[in-house]
Amino acid sequence: MHRRATGGPASPQGWASPHPKTALEGWFVLLLDLEDFAPRDRVEAFHHAMTDNSVPNEILHEESETGISARIEGWRVGGLDLFDMRSTGLEVRRTARHVRHHRDRPVVSVSLQTRGIHRAEQAGTQLTLGPQDICVFHELAPRTYGWSGPGASQALTFDTEHLGLPVDTVTRASVRLRSSPVHDLLLGHLRSLFQAPGRLETDPGAGALANATTDLVRALLTSAAHDDDDMRAREAMDDCLATRIMAYARRHLTDPDLGPERIAAAHAISKRQLYVVLARAGIRLEQWLIAERLEAACRLLATPRHAVLPVSAVAARCGFTSPSHFTRRFRAAYGTTPSEWRRHRTRPTDR
Incomplete structure (x- = not known):
């Protein structure tokens, strides 16, 4: 048995962005907790809470012995809206009639199913979604989505203009995401975003994380929607690979043996291909690694709790094997030695 209502539900499945004035503040926001309402008021409260800037849908809530429940939390990370939703069973139907009443800046939602088995239908294809799947909806495409019994999902929303893909590309990709080699990469990335x-x-x-996440989503959708020999698919895969390479290098900056051979091997490509991919992204690997390591050294040198750490130790922690080489590179980049820079940065302010 279901209770029916119409309105704009929450963004965990790309249905709407609830309460944008609070969801975009830049810290954790509890968008809704139906435990704060009497059982008889919960359907109305659910839909009333989602009316700001809402997207029309038809929503059916599944009745249960304990009544309807829902809790929605939100975060804003570098321009991306993240949502965590837990609720009793429901089904959301978005028809062509609903689509005609979309807002000015529609979104694409990308979600993970963290509890329960979720069901979806779009582009004439029925999908059963579990914890190893990614679900994608374009706000301008009809679809049905929901689950029975207790369920939960985590989702991000992307502005369609920023994502830069047409509706048909997103819709076509959404029913064949697992055909892309980018699927599991993005799945792991999204899970890590919701850890903290x-x-x-x-x-x-x-901000850089939000851009990298958008690049990965664009790569997955382009890859899944097109044939392997399509130029757009190859370009998206290269963009994704450059993002992966830079993320890997940042994680291993302190390793003195980090270099082109190791990076290429870690991504199952040749050293020549590594340089080609990075060149397309405007990156010169050796110079980029040095610049990243020098920035890390600057942060260490300016941190009071590392004030007693010798400059040679700072160099080693940032991946430089030779203190003299570190000092030469530092002076060339900043016009001063590491010791002088530290004294200047940590000198007490005159009163």
Whole structure:
């Protein structure tokens, strides 16, 4: 038995962006908890909470002995909206009539099923989705989505203009995502985003992380929607590979043996292909590695708790095998020695 209502449900499945004025503040937001409402008021509360900037849908809530329940949390990470939703069974139907009433800036949602078996139908294809699947919806395409019994999902939404893919490409890809070699890569990446989204919100790298995530989603959709020999698919795969390479290098910056041979081997490509992919992204590997290591050294030198750490130790921690080489590179980049730079950065402010 279901209870029916119409309105705009929450973004965990790309249905709408609830309460944008609070969801975009830059910290954790509890968007909805139906435990705060009496059982008889929960259907109305669910839909009332989602009316701001909503996207029309038809929603059917599954009745249960304990009544309807839902909890939705949100974060903003470098321009991406992240949502975590847990609820009793429901089904969301978005028809062509609903699509005609879309908002000015529609979104594409990418979600993971973290509890229960989810069901979806779009482009005439029925999908059964579990924890090893990624689900994608374009706001401008009709679809049905839901689950029976307790269920949960985690989702991100992407502005369609920023993603830069037409509706038909997203829709065609959405029913064959597992055909792409990018699927499992993105699956692991999305899972990692939800391990500590609150910390990511305030991280200086949040903007770059959001851009890299968008690149990966674009690569998956382009790859899944097109044939292997399609030029757009190859370009998207190269863009994705460059992002993966840079992410890998940043994780291993402190390793002194990090170099083109190791990076190429880690990504199952030749050293020549490595340079070709990075050149297309405008990156010169050796110079980029040195610049990243020098930035890491600057952060260490300016941190009070590392004030007693010798410069040679800072060099080693940042992947430089020779202290003299580190000092030469540092002076060439910043016009001063590491020791002088540290004294300047940690000198007490005159009063």
